[in-house]
Amino acid sequence: xxxxxxxxxxxxxxxxEAQLNITDLAVQRGYGIFDFFKxxxxxxxxxxxxxxxxxxxxxxxRLHISQTRDEIRGKIIQLIxxxxxxxxxxxxxxxxxxxxxxxxxxxxNLVITQQGFQIPRTMSEHGVSVITHEYQRQxxxxxxxxxxxxxxxxxxxxxxxADDVLYNSNGLIRECPRANFFIxxxxxxxxxxxxxxxxxxxxxxVLEISAGMYDTEARDVTMEELxxxxxxxxxxxxxxxxxxxxxxxxxxxxxxxxxxxxALAEKYNRMIYGS
Amino acid sequence: xxxxxxxxxxxxxxxxEAQLNITDLAVQRGYGIFDFFKxxxxxxxxxxxxxxxxxxxxxxxRLHISQTRDEIRGKIIQLIxxxxxxxxxxxxxxxxxxxxxxxxxxxxNLVITQQGFQIPRTMSEHGVSVITHEYQRQxxxxxxxxxxxxxxxxxxxxxxxADDVLYNSNGLIRECPRANFFIxxxxxxxxxxxxxxxxxxxxxxVLEISAGMYDTEARDVTMEELxxxxxxxxxxxxxxxxxxxxxxxxxxxxxxxxxxxxALAEKYNRMIYGS
Numbered sequence: 001x002x003x004x005x006x007x008x009x010x011x012x013x014x015x016x017e018a019q020l021n022i023t024d025l026a027v028q029r030g031y032g033i034f035d036f037f038k039x040x041x042x043x044x045x046x047x048x049x050x051x052x053x054x055x056x057x058x059x060x061x062r063l064h065i066s067q068t069r070d071e072i073r074g075k076i077i078q079l080i081x082x083x084x085x086x087x088x089x090x091x092x093x094x095x096x097x098x099x100x101x102x103x104x105x106x107x108x109n110l111v112i113t114q115q116g117f118q119i120p121r122t123m124s125e126h127g128v129s130v131i132t133h134e135y136q137r138q139x140x141x142x143x144x145x146x147x148x149x150x151x152x153x154x155x156x157x158x159x160x161x162a163d164d165v166l167y168n169s170n171g172l173i174r175e176c177p178r179a180n181f182f183i184x185x186x187x188x189x190x191x192x193x194x195x196x197x198x199x200x201x202x203x204x205x206v207l208e209i210s211a212g213m214y215d216t217e218a219r220d221v222t223m224e225e226l227x228x229x230x231x232x233x234x235x236x237x238x239x240x241x242x243x244x245x246x247x248x249x250x251x252x253x254x255x256x257x258x259x260x261x262x263a264l265a266e267k268y269n270r271m272i273y274g275s
Numbered sequence: 276x277x278x279x280x281x282x283x284x285x286x287x288x289x290x291x292e293a294q295l296n297i298t299d300l301a302v303q304r305g306y307g308i309f310d311f312f313k314x315x316x317x318x319x320x321x322x323x324x325x326x327x328x329x330x331x332x333x334x335x336x337r338l339h340i341s342q343t344r345d346e347i348r349g350k351i352i353q354l355i356x357x358x359x360x361x362x363x364x365x366x367x368x369x370x371x372x373x374x375x376x377x378x379x380x381x382x383x384n385l386v387i388t389q390q391g392f393q394i395p396r397t398m399s400e401h402g403v404s405v406i407t408h409e410y411q412r413q414x415x416x417x418x419x420x421x422x423x424x425x426x427x428x429x430x431x432x433x434x435x436x437a438d439d440v441l442y443n444s445n446g447l448i449r450e451c452p453r454a455n456f457f458i459x460x461x462x463x464x465x466x467x468x469x470x471x472x473x474x475x476x477x478x479x480x481v482l483e484i485s486a487g488m489y490d491t492e493a494r495d496v497t498m499e500e501l502x503x504x505x506x507x508x509x510x511x512x513x514x515x516x517x518x519x520x521x522x523x524x525x526x527x528x529x530x531x532x533x534x535x536x537x538a539l540a541e542k543y544n545r546m547i548y549g550s
């Protein structure tokens with residue numbers, strides 16, 4: 001693999017030289033936000049939506065972005081040209097900055113990285129298995145750096161042979177650590193949570209597509225509704241629409257991706273990859 | 276101020292050169308633990324208790340410490356000798372390490388820093404004002420890097436002219452972000468929470484002292500008991516015993532530190548500073 005470049009504030013440097021002093025509030029206190037989008041054939045996908053959310057997260061977490069939106073977009077485009085990777089993920093991190101007292105927010109540090117990856121351009125025929133876990137992210141409307149719970153749960157997932165975890169709280173389903181969750185009811189109604197979770201960019205696009213094909217609603221979804229669902233799927237930048245065939249050991253139907261999930265995935269993949 | 280040294284893994288380097296690559300899981304996902312003790316006249320205070328907790332936090336958060344306890348203690352002693360600061364705080368951070376996928380724990384990075392500070396050797400006669408906030412730390416038995424809530428609340432504290440915040444959940448008081456909380460009842464009973472909070476080293480020492488002087492108990496303490504309390508104080512490495520004279524605008528007694536708080540602080544300060 002050729003050398004990758006990253007931005008650390010205004011320096012475009014080699015990834016192995018990309019460092020932050022340990023006084024940064026991310027190292028000291030886990031404080032920061034980020035966003036993440038993919039490129040397909042070298043082109044950013046839903047970049048403006050991701051920039052919207054990046055700025056929104058920063059405001060929610062009281063981080064002041066000294067660069068304008070155009071400047072950040074410009075850095076991203078420059079990075080993509082420099083690294084010249086066709087299919088990739090681009091992560092933009094904003095930390096709490098070099099805090100003199102290690103407790104109050106300083107001038108944030110901006111880090112932009114890119115990594116190549118290959119995402120299947122068609123829906124997985126196998127789907128994934130999910131377990132539920134009672135938890136609700138703090139500052140759930142912001143994409144913060146806080147993944148303590150998710151990372152801590154990784155060995156539990158391996159032990160239970162699960163691919164992902166679905167957080168739930170107060171009897172309502174919320175989100176996966178890095179993805180949104182949808183269910184399809186027995187009446188082909190498409191439902192996804194609306195509160196106390198991060199509103200994904202893929203979720204937004206899938207909601208729009210779904211609204212043109214099915215009765216679709218973003219609202220509180222109970223654990224009971226999940227148990228009675230006919231199909232389920234998750235959405236994210238790296239997973240597109242990924243069928244969920246099993247939750248907590250309960251298999252949906254015949255254990256294969258359902259027809260509503262399939263129809264939405266076909267339409268979604270056509271939209272982002274072309275026909 | 277003379278140049279300060281810090282440890283980054285096995286390198287004892289100047290603080291301004293102390294950096295971590297941005298692939299570290301603290302920068303990527305806010306993942307890590309730490310501990311913090313003070314030195315008085317160049318001597319570590321309750322070092323073994325802090326090492327106990329550092330190792331306990333690491334186990335709770337699934338972080339593997341490759342150094343032995345003796346090696347870490349040795350590095351700390353060497354750092355204190357090198358920096359030669361009489362009164363200081365020493366912070367030992369263990370991050371999730373350079374994670375190839377940015378999501379699974381790698382070989383942790385160990386960072387040890389020291390900063391000079393002056394703590395009053397006698398109890399504050401003014402005390403502090405505290406507001407309550409409904410919140411409970413995740414992984415509350417571990418001293419993680421997660422201070423999202425605490426840092427986010429800083430401007431709220433300033434606006435409300437409060438010095439600190441007391442977290443509470445399910446009607447029970449828990450802890451301040453960096454300190455434990457005690458109340459004194461009308462019958463001179465000394466109470467401090469026991470569950471869903473971090474058990475401080477200062478708290479442990481104060482509990483021992485208090486048990487020899489008053490009816491003392493570590494158990495669930497309700498918000499109602501806080502409202503009916505006669506005195507309150509917080510304990511921490513940097514605050515020792517600090518009287519709380521006001522909670523949510525309600526002033527304790529005549530607004531001056533109470534007699535039980537005063538008696539405990541005198542004994543505690545004599546223990547750590549000598550007579």
